[in-house]
Amino acid sequence: xxxxxxxxxxxxxxxxxxxxxxxxxxxxxxxxxxxxxxxxxxxxxxxxxxxxxxxxxxxxxxxxxxxxxxxxxxxxxxxxxxxxxxxxxxxxxxxxxxxxxxxxxxxxxxxxxxxxxxxxxxxxxxxxxxxxxxxxxxxxxxxxxxxxxxxxxxxxxxxxxxxxxxxxxxxxxxxxxxxxxxxxxxxxxxxxxxxxxxxxxxxxxxxxxxxxxxxxxxxxxxxxxxxxxxxxxxxxxxxxxxxxxxxxxxxxxxxxxxxxxxxxxxxxxxxxxxxxxxxxxxxxxxxxxxxxxxxxxxxxxxxxxxxxxxxxxxxxxxxxxxxxxxxxxxxxxxxxxxxxxxxxxxxxxxxxxxxxxxxxxxxxxxxxxxxxxxxxxxxxxxxxxxxxxxxxxxxxxxxxxxxxxxxxxxxxxxxxxxxxxxxxxxxxxxxxxxxxxxxxxxxxxxxxxxxxxxxxxxxxxxxxxxxxxxxxxxxxxxxxxxxxxxxxxxxxxxxxxxxxxxxxxxxxxxxxxxxxxxxxxxxxxxxxxxxxxxxxxxxxxxxxxxxxxxxxxxxxxxxxxxxxxxxxxxxxxxxxxxxxxxxxxxxxxxxxxxxxxxxxxxxxxxxxxxxxxxxxxxxxxxxxxxxxxxxxxxxxxxxxxxxxxxxxxxxxxxxxxxxxxxxxxxxxxxxxxxxxxxxxxxxxxxxxxxxxxxxxxxxxxxxxxxxxxxxxxxxxxxxxxxxxxxxx
Amino acid sequence: xxxxxxxxxxxxxxxxxxxxxxxxxxxxxxxxxxxxxxxxxxxxxxxxxxxxxxxxxxxxxxxxxxxxxxxxxxxxxxxxxxxxxxxxxxxxxxxxxxxxxxxxxxxxxxxxxxxxxxxxxxxxxxxxxxxxxxxxxxxxxxxxxxxxxxxx
Ligand code: FES
Ligand code: FES
Numbered sequence: 001x002x003x004x005x006x007x008x009x010x011x012x013x014x015x016x017x018x019x020x021x022x023x024x025x026x027x028x029x030x031x032x033x034x035x036x037x038x039x040x041x042x043x044x045x046x047x048x049x050x051x052x053x054x055x056x057x058x059x060x061x062x063x064x065x066x067x068x069x070x071x072x073x074x075x076x077x078x079x080x081x082x083x084x085x086x087x088x089x090x091x092x093x094x095x096x097x098x099x100x101x102x103x104x105x106x107x108x109x110x111x112x113x114x115x116x117x118x119x120x121x122x123x124x125x126x127x128x129x130x131x132x133x134x135x136x137x138x139x140x141x142x143x144x145x146x147x148x149x150x151x152x153x154x155x156x157x158x159x160x161x162x163x164x165x166x167x168x169x170x171x172x173x174x175x176x177x178x179x180x181x182x183x184x185x186x187x188x189x190x191x192x193x194x195x196x197x198x199x200x201x202x203x204x205x206x207x208x209x210x211x212x213x214x215x216x217x218x219x220x221x222x223x224x225x226x227x228x229x230x231x232x233x234x235x236x237x238x239x240x241x242x243x244x245x246x247x248x249x250x251x252x253x254x255x256x257x258x259x260x261x262x263x264x265x266x267x268x269x270x271x272x273x274x275x276x277x278x279x280x281x282x283x284x285x286x287x288x289x290x291x292x293x294x295x296x297x298x299x300x301x302x303x304x305x306x307x308x309x310x311x312x313x314x315x316x317x318x319x320x321x322x323x324x325x326x327x328x329x330x331x332x333x334x335x336x337x338x339x340x341x342x343x344x345x346x347x348x349x350x351x352x353x354x355x356x357x358x359x360x361x362x363x364x365x366x367x368x369x370x371x372x373x374x375x376x377x378x379x380x381x382x383x384x385x386x387x388x389x390x391x392x393x394x395x396x397x398x399x400x401x402x403x404x405x406x407x408x409x410x411x412x413x414x415x416x417x418x419x420x421x422x423x424x425x426x427x428x429x430x431x432x433x434x435x436x437x438x439x440x441x442x443x444x445x446x447x448x449x450x451x452x453x454x455x456x457x458x459x460x461x462x463x464x465x466x467x468x469x470x471x472x473x474x475x476x477x478x479x480x481x482x483x484x485x486x487x488x489x490x491x492x493x494x495x496x497x498x499x500x501x502x503x504x505x506x507x508x509x510x511x512x513x514x515x516x517x518x519x520x521x522x523x524x525x526x527x528x529x530x531x532x533x534x535x536x537x538x539x540x541x542x543x544x545x546x547x548x549x550x551x552x553x554x555x556x557x558x559x560x561x562x563x564x565x566x567x568x569x570x571x572x573x574x575x576x577x578x579x580x581x582x583x584x585x586x587x588x589x590x591x592x593x594x595x596x597x598x599x600x601x602x603x604x605x606x607x608x609x610x611x612x613x614x615x616x617x618x619x620x621x622x623x624x625x626x627x628x629x630x631x632x633x634x635x636x637x638x639x640x641x642x643x644x645x646x647x648x649x650x651x652x653x654x655x656x657x658x659x660x661x662x663x664x665x666x667x668x669x670x671x672x673x674x675x676x677x678x679x680x681x682x683x684x685x686x687x688x689x690x691x692x693x694x695x696x697x698x699x700x701x702x703x704x705x706x707x708x709x710x711x712x713x714x715x716x717x718x719x720x721x722x723x724x725x726x727x728x
Numbered sequence: 729x730x731x732x733x734x735x736x737x738x739x740x741x742x743x744x745x746x747x748x749x750x751x752x753x754x755x756x757x758x759x760x761x762x763x764x765x766x767x768x769x770x771x772x773x774x775x776x777x778x779x780x781x782x783x784x785x786x787x788x789x790x791x792x793x794x795x796x797x798x799x800x801x802x803x804x805x806x807x808x809x810x811x812x813x814x815x816x817x818x819x820x821x822x823x824x825x826x827x828x829x830x831x832x833x834x835x836x837x838x839x840x841x842x843x844x845x846x847x848x849x850x851x852x853x854x855x856x857x858x859x860x861x862x863x864x865x866x867x868x869x870x871x872x873x874x875x876x877x878x879x880x
Contacts, residue, residue, distance in 0.1 A: 080825030080862045210821050217826030218817045220761020220801035224827060227760035235755065260744060278755035279764070280747045352765055352773060352827040352861040401763070401827030402861045435766040632821060636867070640824060643863020666770040666859060675852040677865035 023064045023182035025143050026112065060107075061139040062091055064147075068167060068179035070095070071103045075113035075132065076123040077373050078106070079351075079400035079407070080640070081695045082633035083128045084213045087136050089630060093204040094140030094197060097178070098167030104212055109375035109395035120376035120479075124408045124524065126597035126693020129629055133691060141194040143185075147178055150185035208632035213399070224401045228358040228369040228430060234263060236421045236431045237282040239289055240271040243659035244442055245296040245519050248272060255288040265289065266424040270413075273421045279432055295659055298519060303656040307343060307449060310470040310516065314341065314451035318468055318514035319488045321498035325508030330464030334455030338543045342452075342536045344721045345653035347445040347525055348669060353401020354438045357418035358430035361386060366393045369430075370415060371400030373408035377479070381412035382419045404644065405524040409443060410478035413521075439669045440661040444654055445525030446472040448532040450497075452540055455508075460548020461558070464508040469494055471532075472522045473515045489513050492524070496533030496596060496700065501563045502541065520656075526644055527696040530596040534700030535649075535707070535721065538592035542708040543717065552591055552708065553579055565624045566593050568685045569602035572622035576683050577604040586610070587617060590709025592701035598692025599625035600685075601638075603701040605678075607709035612728035616646060616678040616706055621698060626691035628684050634694045635682040641698030642680050647672025649703035651722050730790050734759070735803035741790065749785035749793055750774045753800060761801035761830050765859065772858030773827065775834040776800050782838035784857075801830035809837045809879065816875035824862035832858050836872050845876050 063071040072091050078084040088102050107113045113121050116131045144164055151169040152159040154176070163170045167178050199205075216222040241247065251272050253265035261281025266273050272291055276282035331337070357370040359382075366386055372378050375395045383390045400407055409415075418431040433441065448471035455464040473490035475481050484491050489498075490513070498511045525531055545555035553574055560566045570593050573579075583589065586608045593602040606618040621638050628634045651670035655662045663669040707718040710727070718726060732739050732752065743752055748767075753759045753776070762785060765773030769784040776785045777799040778792075785798075804810030813836050823829050832855070839846055839854040846854065851872050860868070 078825075080823075082824070210818075211823065213826065214818055214821060214823055217823040217829050218814050218833060219805055220830045222826050223760075224763075226764060227754075229758055229760070278747075278751055280744070280751040280755070283767075350861060352763075352771070352825065352859065354764065399827075400825060402825045404861070432764075435768070435771075636821070636824060636864075639866055640863040643865060644861065647863075665768050666766050667768070671859060671861065672863060672865070673856045673859060674865045674868070675856040677863070680866055 022066055023143070023146065023186040024060045025062045025139050026060050061136070062143060064143065064178055064182040066179045066182055068177050069101050069103050070097050070178070071105055073105055073107040075107050075121065076128045077371065077397050077400055077403070078213060079123065079371070079373065079403035081128070081637060082211055082630065085209055085211045086129050086630050086633060087132055088212065089204045089209055090133065090136035091140035093202050094137045095144045096164040096166065099204065101167055102212065106397035109379045109393070109397070114376070120374065122376065122408060123373040123403070124405065126599070126695040126697065130598065130691040130693065137196055138194060141196050142190070145191050145194055146185040146188050147181045149188045150181040151176055153188070154181070154184060205629055206627065206631070209630050211633070222399050224353050224399045225356045225358065225369060225371040226353055226401065226432070228398065230428070233358060233428045233430055234275050234277065234425070235279050235282045236273045236275045236425070236429045237286045237434070238268065238271045238273045238417060238421065238431060239286050239291050240437070240441070241293050241295065243293070243295040243298045243301070244521060245298050246293045247296065249292040249294045251292065252290040255290070256285040259285040259288055264425050266421065268417065268420040268424055270417050270420070273424065273431070275421070275425050275427070275429060282432070283434065299659040301520070301656045301659045303346070303447065306447065306518070310343070310449040311341070313470045313514045314449055314468045317510065318470070318512035320510070321489045321494040321513050322503065322509060322511040325464070327464045327466050327508040327510040330508040331453055331455045331466060334463065335458045336456040336460070336547050338452065338454040338456070338540060338547060340452055340540060340543060340719060341449065342539065342719045343449045344447065344532045344535065345655065346447045346520070347648055347652055348439050348654055349404040349406035349525055350438055350669060350671065351400070351402030351404055351406055354435055355406070355414040355433040356430060357415050358428070359418045359422035360428040361422050364388070364392055366419065367396065368393065368415060368419070369396045369398060371398055371403070371407055372415065373400070373403045373405070377410065378412045378415040381416045385416060385419045386423065404526040405528070406443060409523065413443065435666065436664045439654070439663050439665060442521035443523035444520065445531055446474065446522040450532070450536040452536070454540060454544060456544060456548060460544070460550055462506045462544060465503060465506050465511070466509070467497060467511045468514065469497065469512070470514040471516055472518050472520065474522050474524055474528065476515070488515065490515060492529040494533065495529040496594060497537055500537055501566060501595070502537065502559050504562065505559050526641070527596055527699040530594065530696070530700040531645070534592065534594040534596070535703045538594060538701060538704030539707060539717070539719070542590070542704070542711065546711070556591070556593060560593070565600040565689060566595065566602070569593060569600045569622040569624050572683050572685055573602040573604050573620050576622065576681060577620040579604065588709050588712035590705045590707065590712055592704040592708060594700040596697045596700050598690065599623060599694060599697035601697045601701050603705040605702070605705035605709045607706055607713060609710060609713045609727055612725065614650065614710060614723055614727060616676070618679045618681070619702060619705065620681045620683070622683045622685060623694070623697065624685035624687045624689065625694050625697065626687050626689045631684055634684065637694045638682040638698040639680045641696065642702050643672045643677060645699035645702040646678070646706065649706060649721050649723060650676065651724065653722050730794060732790060732793055732798060733796065734798045735800060743790060745791040746789050749776065749788050749790055749798060752790050753785065759800060759802060763827055763830055765828065765831070772835055773831040775831040775858065777834060777838060780838070780841060782835050801834060804833060804837060807837070809840050812875040812878040813837050813840065813871070816871040816878060820867050820871045820874060822864050822867040822871050824864055828858065828860045828862070832860065832868055836868070836875065839872065840875060840879065844879065846872060
């Protein structure tokens with residue numbers, strides 16, 4: 001049996017339901033201090049004792065109705081990663097609930113739902129499941145304890161003599177459904193401790209479980225931000241500067257206003273908004289609109305020239321990110337040297353659902369409907385624009401048609417703009433972005449250039465690693481800056497490189513960073529810094545193995561001998577992919593392993609190159625993320641990461657010419673499609689290690705696994721992404 | 729005024745002739761199962777059937793649908809192939825964010841209507857116009873094979 005957990009200090013709170021005859025479990029924990037945003041907690045943490053029984057609404061984590069339904073509130077946003085199922089699994093298991101009675105809702109934007117580690121309401125960093133593993137299980141266990149007490153009282157038996165199973169409290173031959181006890185349970189005093197189940201008693205956690213949002217997503221009824229509609233809601237499209245940082249000089253709306261269905265044209269800080277009855281009218285109105293732009297300082301921006309500048313910067317060391325020994329001396333004594341430069345482009349997230357946000361402003365309140373990954377930031381931004389208190393702004397989170405980081409915007413870009421438009425127009429407005437707006441809209445994964453000089457000894461093993469990274473900082477200017485930037489080094493610029501496990505076995509290393517002061521808006525893109533560092537590190541290791549004339553798997557095993565979780569994934573992937581055994585003619589393997597977001601992933605790619613055309617046939621993945629709460633959604637996330645990462649590696653890039661983004665839609669910003677998608681196999685390391693994430697860690701190794709296979713196939717080392725037609 | 733036949737029902741719409749079917753469905757009739765992804769026939773999110781053929785509703789004006797039958801995701805549960813596809817989708821737990829899935833299902837049902845046993849190559853050809861940013865492709869492929877066997 002697990003030890004009881006003291007919950008009094010964790011401020012569980014409960015109250016009679018606001019709806020007739022139910023039980024609501026509220027649960028709030030003291031704010032995490034680590035990343036707390038200025039102004040994020042309007043009135044500091046609610047004091048449970050003082051506030052009980054009146055709840056500082058909203059704060060419900062689960063609600064049991066007298067009809068036996070159990071509604072779980074999600075403190076995080078569902079964007080495909082399946083937390084709509086995973087978090088309820090945690091509650092349902094501890095509660096011994098009947099899985100078929102579980103319903104799910106996105107929680108409101110409120111202090112109770114602040115991330116247990118990050119201090120704001122956010123979905124990101126592949127952190128939802130591990131960060132909620134305790135909180136949601138405890139909410140379930142507490143609710144169960146209350147229901148048991150209620151039944152004991154009702155039946156006049158001891159709580160110890162009562163069992164729970166599948167939504168029923170059972171005492172002797174009596175079976176009472178949870179719904180019948182909800183009202184009584186709501187009046188019972190909250191226990192001081194709860195005991196969580198021993199993992200061996202889990203019935204749902206750890207079992208492949210079907211998605212609860214599946215049915216509505218296959219019959220078209222699931223509601224995304226794009227689908228929000230109510231009487232009086234207008235559609236707006238904003239004409240934005242073609243160059244980042246540009247501003248409106250003048251505009252002429254005469255022609256735009258003549259388009260049938262266009263109602264208003266208003267200027268907002270980001271450009272000029274056309275407000276219309278529907279998208280089609282707004283789009284035509286925007287096309288007819290004439291805007292004279294002051295293009296500002298970026299008017300000459302050219303990514304080719306920028307990359308040249310990065311190259312020059314990489315010739316000298318940047319600010320130190322990690323350092324040991326005497327790298328210079330060791331390089332001078334090298335038996336063999338790997339000298340290489342790698343570069344990766346800007347990337348757009350391009351979630352399937354273009355950005356949108358519906359806003360309704362009243363005298364003392366504002367309601368926002370959108371798919372967001374970062375409610376707190378959006379709420380604060382809207383409140384500031386409108387001169388309201390944060391709690392006067394409510395955000396209704398709806399399903400996100402993909403996020404990948406884009407919908408966690410550090411400056412609340414798409415929400416702020418929508419609020420500005422609604423404010424200027426004086427009517428409820430839904431701003432809708434076109435795909436072109438999305439592709440050209442910035443907040444990209446930054447372009448990076450890495451230069452490395454690595455010394456090998458007579459045995460081909462590394463003795464020194466000198467490495468300079470050059471690129472824009474993601475965290476600079478965000479609320480995370482104070483925590484993520486130390487001595488000028490943004491940790492996310494060098495994560496996966498400066499903390500690489502390979503360095504641990506090398507006596508001399510010098511990893512440094514030049515942070516470029518460009519004004520192109522950049523943002524976390526699925527796997528953040530790892531999206532470039534893993535490609536660089538795992539390619540370099542392959543270059544070293546090749547120079548040392550060693551098998552790339554064996555070489556990695558030697559370097560990672562003290563890193564059991566890396567080794568476990570490498571070994572599992574190698575076994576499942578039959579590493580070392582012959583393949584079909586013309587097919588070659590490449591391997592990569594990388595840790596990110598607390599999880600470890602090894603991937604083996606099988607690739608052929610025919611007349612310059614790369615075909616990826618199969619990706620074998622092995623992951624150690626600690627406990628796999630829902631193994632099937634874990635597999636889905638790994639498949640997803642391969643698709644997203646491989647699509648980018650093969651074809652995607654955002655480039656600039658004459659200040660403007662060159663690409664505009666899916667014909668020139670190319671992404672993974674069915675015909676290019678390899679077979680993906682996912683194997684899970686049975687692990688009791690610390691839990692990590694699953695939404696992102698499958699992405700970083702895929703590009704290097706594929707380019708390492710291309711090297712095996714052709715002898716050509718791909719050092720620039722995307723692969724594009726470099727082999728033609 | 730234009731009359732459109734949508735999921736077997738005649739509807740009168742007061743819209744411009746050049747309005748794409750997508751926006752007539754979504755913004756005028758509030759039939760929002762059909763999604764907007766690119767507006768340029770590049771992603772398939774807006775796929776509906778016009779007289780049984782999969783078309784991109786984002787570039788097909790309402791005028792092109794006069795006298796024809798439009799079928800959307802909302803009607804799939806009433807059709808034999810639609811039911812098989814949806815039940816395969818559910819069995820294999822295909823969806824992630826779900827945003828592309830209406831279009832995927834409409835493309836898959838159109839494929840199965842003309843090809844009862846599609847090969848992997850047939851699936852590639854029929855489905856490669858439908859982007860899924862969540863990368864549900866392997867499951868879509870498996871679900872199409874599964875639906876085909878259900879219908880056999
Ligand atoms: S929205 Fe029609 S094909 Fe993309
Ligand atoms: S399920 Fe998200 S785009 Fe396909």
